[in-house]
Amino acid sequence: NAGVTQTPKFQVLKTGQSMTLQCAQDMNHEYMSWYRQDPGMGLRLIHYSVGAGITDQGEVPNGYNVSRSTTEDFPLRLLSAAPSQTSVYFCASRRSSGSGDTQYFGPGTRLTVL
Amino acid sequence: AQSVTQLGSHVSVSEGALVLLRCNYSSSVPPYLFWYVQYPNQGLQLLLKYTSAATLVKGINGFEAEFKKSETSFHLTKPSAHMSDAAEYFCAVSVGGGADGLTFGKGTHLIIQP
Numbered sequence: 001n002a003g004v005t006q007t008p009k010f011q012v013l014k015t016g017q018s019m020t021l022q023c024a025q026d027m028n029h030e031y032m033s034w035y036r037q038d039p040g041m042g043l044r045l046i047h048y049s050v051g052a053g054i055t056d057q058g059e060v061p062n063g064y065n066v067s068r069s070t071t072e073d074f075p076l077r078l079l080s081a082a083p084s085q086t087s088v089y090f091c092a093s094r095r096s097s098g099s100g101d102t103q104y105f106g107p108g109t110r111l112t113v114l
Numbered sequence: 115a116q117s118v119t120q121l122g123s124h125v126s127v128s129e130g131a132l133v134l135l136r137c138n139y140s141s142s143v144p145p146y147l148f149w150y151v152q153y154p155n156q157g158l159q160l161l162l163k164y165t166s167a168a169t170l171v172k173g174i175n176g177f178e179a180e181f182k183k184s185e186t187s188f189h190l191t192k193p194s195a196h197m198s199d200a201a202e203y204f205c206a207v208s209v210g211g212g213a214d215g216l217t218f219g220k221g222t223h224l225i226i227q228p
């Protein structure tokens with residue numbers, strides 16, 4: 001199993017540009033989520049999905065959109081990038097919505113918005 | 115809502131010394147608790163988790179943690195530090211019944227002195 005994969009690893013955007021961060025998992029996990037990591041802030045939940053066709057907002061959803069058309073893929077879209085979105089983004093998945101399940105993290109995407 | 119506090123953004127220990135990383139949580143319902151480790155420029159890897167089966171939890175790489183309900187704590191320990199333990203460590207909490215993601219502490223950077 002490849003686990004959770006993310007592309008790209010690095011990205012530089014200009015303010016106002018849009019882009020999609022890709023995330024895929026091959027473990028047939030129901031639950032997927034996106035976090036952002038900022039220095040001294042830990043990780044904060046952006047959006048999550050409990051299954052194909054179902055998404056919901058996390059702690060910091062503004063400026064981001066998600067969709068879940070398949071079990072495997074959970075892309076994160078930035079519609080109009082802002083410098084405040086400079087961060088490291090992690091995608092994660094777990095077997096089900098059960099809170100005791102282990103979450104598996106991807107390697108991250110480092111995004112810089114100029 | 116649940117929260118996590120990690121005491122000490124940086125902890126420095128000598129190689130061979132005891133490692134103690136502190137984590138206190140706040141939750142109105144019985145929590146699930148996790149410790150993750152992040153090596154430089156990598157994603158998060160699960161060290162151990164508490165899911166109410168046993169209060170003393172053993173994890174990978176010689177780490178363990180003890181759940182103390184009366185103290186609302188879940189401190190991480192390792193008897194003898196290795197240089198390879200230098201990393202960022204995150205405590206996280208999740209509560210049962212919902213699809214919420216993990217709530218993370220802000221992290222503790224562990225420095226190992228030779």
